[in-house]
Amino acid sequence: MKKAIALGILSLTLATAASAQVKPEDQIKFRQAGYSFMSWNMGKIKANLEGEYNPQQVQAAATAIAGIAGSGMGALYGPGTEKDIGNLKTRVKPEFFQEMPNVGKLATDFNNAAANLAKVAATGDKAAVQKAFADTGSTCKACHDKYRME
Incomplete structure (x- = not known):
């Protein structure tokens, strides 16, 4: 577990260094786009779990979510992205940048x-997807509750 946390911190640190190549306003736009796309895909999975289950749609959505989650989005939280820029608003609380x-x-x-979630979705097992989906949602909520302004 300590290795995983250290790896996460290292990833964020390296990602922050890489973010210097992208303007702060673009970092905010890109991360918002990434989260919007993940949210849309979470909605597709939810609709499948609540309605007619299509394992191919669920697998495609879960793969997209995992791809974005693992893409190095930490690079989009560089210096200057902790505040609004012009009419571009960010909902990240300042504490985010102080509690790495x-x-x-x-x-x-x-x-x-x-x-x-992507691994489980590939099996087509709806009950297992439901659990993995709930687990993924709770990790989103943990960050939102602590570091996202309404």
Whole structure:
């Protein structure tokens, strides 16, 4: 577990260094787009779990979520992205940038849950997907509750 947290912190640190190549306003736009796309795919999975279950749709959505989660989105939280820029708004609380060890743990938890969701979705087992989906959602909520402004 300590290795996973350390890896998460290292990933965020390296990602922050890489973010210097992208303007802060673009970092905010890109991360918002990534989260919107993941949210849309979470909605597709939810609709499948609540209605007619299509394992191919669920697998495609879960794969997309895992891909974005593992894409290095930590690079989109560079200096200058902790505040609004012009009319571009961010909902990240300032504490996010001051509590990197906890952020690293939350990011690692989310990445692991998203990867597991994709793995489970590939089996087509609706009950297993339902559990993995709930686990992934709870990792999203953990970060939102602590670091996202309404």
